[in-house]
Amino acid sequence: MLPDIARLDRQIRIIAREEILSRYQHVDFSIKQDGSLLTEADLATNRRLQQFLHQQWPDIAFLSEEMEVSQQERRLCEADWLWILDPLDGTSNFAAGVPLFATSLALISKGEVVMGLSYDPIRDEMFSAIKDTGAWLNGRRLHCRDSGFPLENAVAFIDFKRLPLNLRQRLSHAPPYGSQRNIGSSVLEWAWMAA
Template sequence: MKEENPSSIVGSKSFTAVAINCAAKAGEWVKTKLGTVEQPHLKVSVADLVTEIDRGSERLIRKLISTHFPNHAFLGEEGVEPGAAASSQAIAAAKDAEYLWIVDPIDGTTNFVHGFPFFCVSIALAHKGEVIVGVIYDPISDELFVAEKGKGAYVHGKRLAVSKEQTLEQSLLASGFPADPSYALPLNLQSMVHLAPKVRNIRAAGSAALHLAHLAAGRLTGFWEYNLNSWDLAAGSLILQEAGGTITDIEGSPYQLEVRNVVATNGHIHQELLQELRKSNQ
């Protein structure tokens, strides 16, 4: 059956309902495994970890999605070889699919391994390259962030709205410490050093998806990071935009699935943050 509207009901299950169900089930399962990981596996560096829990969460989500939508394409972090080049190739090959599910089974694996309670399950659905559903579930706080294209963003039924800060100096920003030690990490540290005296403060809690969700909820003013992947950003990009925020690449071009260097804000400080980031990298 071909859907005329990307948000329509298919086989009695809406896309959003399936995404919510998958995120909730995977998140609850992941939470039961907290504290059980003895030896994580390294990917590209000591800061880039994967566990059997990541893989199990992805298998669970893939199975649930394929039950409802067997013909949809699926891009999960654990199905892609480590490294920026492999990630870029994977999204380039998949992005033009009619329907593509983009999944991070645990965003914040390092936090999960250490028992630091800031990680989530991130699930997005793109229709011909445009994100139409985004769901981020934080099992520790039991917050489920949901957005459908054109229908707003919500957490526990409450509509999300970005913060109202108008200037960088009033802003609470978030960023991260990228796993790539040769390119992205030095660049991000340079930006942090440049920005820290110009803002209220900076947080780096270890989950890009959750940072975007908190930005959409008005708890942060802006976020930037280098060398992220589509599964880190896709769901959060829609949730943020539906909450009134702005997300672009580092040059200020609109977000699309292949963006890796990202800037996201409440909209009010976007140009100012872009400008300072450019200065930091000169």
């Protein structure tokens, strides 16, 4: 049986407001080994959500973006059930005062995503989904758009700096999509595209 998504929704909202919004536009940051930014909001949100998840569902393993890569890889290989958390997707935006960031949490079972939540505390928007059940925005069910939309008219959300050079060059010279965007928070990009 899956964890109660309503309980997760409430707790993510509370923690994001207290730990992320309270620090917004008053940000000190450090730089991680991979060159990405790290703020106290990342760490505090990570700490509180990890504690909550462990208290409520102690048998489900936990993986966070804030863990060392070797720890992440080990958890991915070892755990049948696994929470995957990005406490602050869009940390660079957050640190720069750009209001495009979110908290994202997924539940994985045997390598397959079975539940996901993404919360934008600026807009108070919670995107959630349960495998084979549906997707919602703030509790309102989302419906699929017509799948006949041609790819050449589509907007693609792509972070070119994370792509291999040959793929980046191919997409730049002959894109199969209509236009490209990157707002700095992939979880928001994906949620907005799905909604």
